[in-house]
């Protein structure tokens with residue numbers, strides 16, 4: 001189980017976004033996180049994946065704190081893939097950050113061999129997002145945090161990416177927390193919805 005326990009966090013300590021907040025995501029569950037713009041959804045995604053350290057509280061996977069080093073069992077896929085990669089690295093090297101990435105995974109995501117030689121700015125947003133997903137899934141995460149991962153993409157790419165993410169979650173019984181402003185998408189994907197405005201005290 002992925003658990004956020006008694007989380008207090010604020011960019012400005014005097015005005016926390018959440019106080020003593022908690023959530024649980026079971027293996028195999030897909031939880032849609034809902035709240036108005038600016039409430040703190042992306043911030044919570046970052047906390048759950050260990051990118052931000054809460055002022056108080058803990059993020060636990062099966063009762064254990066997230067590792068400070070090495071591969072994290074909670075992988076975040078972000079809305080803006082260009083912010084998730086080193087612009088100075090060719091895509092082959094970006095993928096190599098997590099070791100060997102299975103060819104099958106690259107094929108499933110439709111990543112072309114010729115793209116591996118390119119730099120991030122030489123790819124479209126959808127192509128780059130496929131690399132970010134490949135890099136995340138290659139680590140075989142127990143939990144996936146999908147923060148508006150397909151918002152900027154056309155319908156075909158969006159469907160393709162979600163097919164791969166859902167297939168992974170089902171095959172590995174991975175838990176998922178997703179943020180999306182498209183109700184049709186969350187209705188189709190989520191097994192449960194969490195309203196952050198009701199769950200988080202400010």
Ligand SMILES: Nc1ncnc2c1ncn2[C@@H]1O[C@H](COP(=O)(O)OP(=O)(O)OP(=O)(O)O)[C@@H](O)[C@H]1O
Nearest residue numbers: 011012017035036037038039040041042043044179
């Ligand atoms: N690095 C930062 N430093 C200071 N304030 C920040 C930082 N990142 C986000 N914020 C602020 O924290 C609040 C929550 O932001 P966050 O991006 O988590 O909201 P959100 O619910 O994901 O919004 P949206 O739906 O618009 O993407 C906002 O008021 C935002 O301006």
